[in-house]
Amino acid sequence: MSLISEKIPVGGIKLSNELVQVIFLNRSFSENFRPLFVQVLAKHQVNIPFLSVSCVREQTWGSCCVAAEDIFQVKKLVARDSELKGNVEFISDVGALSIFPHRSTLKLLGLILYAVGNARLPIYGMASSISALTFITGYSCLDKAVETLLTFLELPERHAPLKPEIRIIQQKR
């Protein structure tokens, strides 16, 4: 039986395309906080749809997600960079689920952690943006995650979770 019976109204849920998560190990940071990996991806014009970095009390962690289509290029870039090689790890087949708006409420954050933990869904990261709370889970788990969350969230009438219909490719400059 669930300890939470309340439903929180939200504006919508958005799902991402398939992504790959890249975990930065400690040695993959430059002298202070800037991940070398992020520099390399910027230089080679690879987009990062999700990034999290923390550098608190000498402990540095970070990860990012890249599109699954970019992973071949990304792995090649890592392999040929002596500082990155061996200092990043990959989790393939992940996806992002965004709930909006979050209204800065701890109730929504707690509810997501509760629901995801209860359903034993994997969670690889979470970040808030101006309006959305986005978390990373298995790509194949996205539908189950939506189903789980809808036990606790109330979507507007006739709203279905938004799935990406177009993929944006950036023309190389």
Next chain:
Amino acid sequence: METIAIYWEPVIKTYGLEGATNLTLVCIHFKSERMTEWGFWIWKLGSSMDGFHLVLLEHSDPNIFHLYLLVDSNGAEKILSPLDEHIRTDTGEYFDQIYPVDLIYFQGPHFGDRYGIADSAFKALEAHSIPVFIAPCSGASVYLVLPEKKGVKPYLYSPGHFMTLGPTVPKRVRSYP
């Protein structure tokens, strides 16, 4: 369906820089098997506490999560006091706080679909030796939590990095000076 876009610009345009000061960064390090309990605890806390400015959850290995909550310093006690009772230090859980800290954030057109945005922000700060505590970037937003009163706006907007495109997006947090 695929669509081709060219987003590159020599100086990255933003919708403006927003921020808040006098904040506390609460860092909770907990075991993954306690995710449900922590979720319930935070949900309950939501009834008595004002909202967050920022949330970031990371994992350093599959069994440990690091949850960062950025809240107003004058309301931080509401989360810190009950934390003492909920945390299980015997299993390796612990919490920490950093205060006061500042938040700055910005967003811009199609930031979520463009390469190099976060790196440009890091580069601008690194050039002036300004450390970043946490930096979550998702959607079209870049958030940076920094030591208090670094006054980073001039550094981010120094020549070659960022410029304002138009009016800022209204938000509940105060404007950064």
